[in-house]
Amino acid sequence: MKVCKLHSLALVAGLLVSASAMAGGELNLYNWSDYIPQDLLKRFEKETGIKVNLDVFDSNESLLAKLKAGAKGYDVVVPSDYMVKIMRDEGLLEKIDVSKMPNFKLVQAPLNKPDFDPQREYSAPYMWGVTGFTYDASRVPGGKLDNSWRSFFTPPAALKGKVVALNDVAELYKAAAIYLKVDQCTEDPKQAKRIQDLLEAQKPMLAMYNSDGTIERMQAQEVIMHQQWNGAAYRTRQKLKSAVFVYPKEGIPFWNDNLVIPKGAKNRDNALKFINWMMEPKNIAEASNFTGYNNAIKGSSAYFVADLKADPAINPTAAMRALFVPNKNCSAKANALRDRVWTKLKK
Numbered sequence: 001m002k003v004c005k006l007h008s009l010a011l012v013a014g015l016l017v018s019a020s021a022m023a024g025g026e027l028n029l030y031n032w033s034d035y036i037p038q039d040l041l042k043r044f045e046k047e048t049g050i051k052v053n054l055d056v057f058d059s060n061e062s063l064l065a066k067l068k069a070g071a072k073g074y075d076v077v078v079p080s081d082y083m084v085k086i087m088r089d090e091g092l093l094e095k096i097d098v099s100k101m102p103n104f105k106l107v108q109a110p111l112n113k114p115d116f117d118p119q120r121e122y123s124a125p126y127m128w129g130v131t132g133f134t135y136d137a138s139r140v141p142g143g144k145l146d147n148s149w150r151s152f153f154t155p156p157a158a159l160k161g162k163v164v165a166l167n168d169v170a171e172l173y174k175a176a177a178i179y180l181k182v183d184q185c186t187e188d189p190k191q192a193k194r195i196q197d198l199l200e201a202q203k204p205m206l207a208m209y210n211s212d213g214t215i216e217r218m219q220a221q222e223v224i225m226h227q228q229w230n231g232a233a234y235r236t237r238q239k240l241k242s243a244v245f246v247y248p249k250e251g252i253p254f255w256n257d258n259l260v261i262p263k264g265a266k267n268r269d270n271a272l273k274f275i276n277w278m279m280e281p282k283n284i285a286e287a288s289n290f291t292g293y294n295n296a297i298k299g300s301s302a303y304f305v306a307d308l309k310a311d312p313a314i315n316p317t318a319a320m321r322a323l324f325v326p327n328k329n330c331s332a333k334a335n336a337l338r339d340r341v342w343t344k345l346k347k
């Protein structure tokens with residue numbers, strides 16, 4: 001009887017919660033996997049009465065393909081820098097004048113006026129970070145690898161089948177281009193062929209191409225080396241103390257991800273509310289503490305946990321910054337060369 005009473009109380013409470021969540025309507029968020037904490041979304045729901053539905057993707061290209069195929073259900077999606085421009089040019093985004101939002105004053109330079117959206121008409125900053133690779137020092141010959149893309153593209157023979165590359169054409173092609181000192185937007189078929197040859201030669205060393213589950217795969221010691229984003233590397237190191245994240249000396253891919261509203265989103269007002277809410281220092285800091293990446297919001301670092309504050313990728317030195325290679329929007333010719341390399345590689 002007591003159990004029954006408690007049960008019905010819980011049911012009533014549950015109904016009340018979902019009724020109040022429904023009162024503010026819904027928000028359909030399409031984000032990278034493992035890229036926002038559930039607790040933060042719960043707090044947004046509690047504070048606004050807006051129910052959040054989360055769906056996930058694993059690359060900018062799959063996000064683009066989904067939207068181009070006509071997916072209509074999303075209110076906020078999270079493309080990287082170059083992809084904001086592509087989506088904008090393809091007419092896939094709502095103009096939302098982020099620079100006029102109340103919290104925009106907190107966005108720090110240079111991400112208040114990025115090349116891909118200089119007036120911040122379409123996008124708000126989410127996380128920023130870099131791409132390198134992590135290895136397990138306890139399992140590589142000699143306990144140390146050179147801090148060069150060479151270690152990743154031509155790993156020691158002992159690592160055969162224990163290396164993973166991101167399943168991301170933009171990331172892998174760009175890293176190879178940096179290593180070979182080729183422009184990431186090369187229009188020269190000979191240079192693209194050099195990239196192709198490098199990636200084809202690396203392929204037999206790989207266990208797979210996969211951008212999801214990188215942290216778990218490393219922590220479980222299923223593999224020894226993984227191309228990774230710095231936040232994933234930070235989280236890997238929390239459980240695998242022998243994990244070392246490499247900032248390659250030839251150049252460090254730099255990116256930033258953004259919140260945008262796809263054209264025709266049904267819950268536009270809720271999406272605008274969410275985007276402005278995410279620019280609150282405390283809120284975006286909670287996302288940083290979970291993901292392990294920095295963000296562009298002034299005052300948020302005061303809420304960072306100590307480990308995150310101490311991470312070199314969060315406060316890069318001038319020497320590290322000098323090695324950052326931001327994403328570029330390449331010509332159609334360059335993209336066609338790159339896509340041909342990828343299609344051949346994945347056959």
Ligand code: SPD
Nearest residue numbers: 032033034035080229255
């Ligand atoms: N877990 C997803 C993390 C996404 C990090 N940003 C991706 C940038 C791609 N260039």
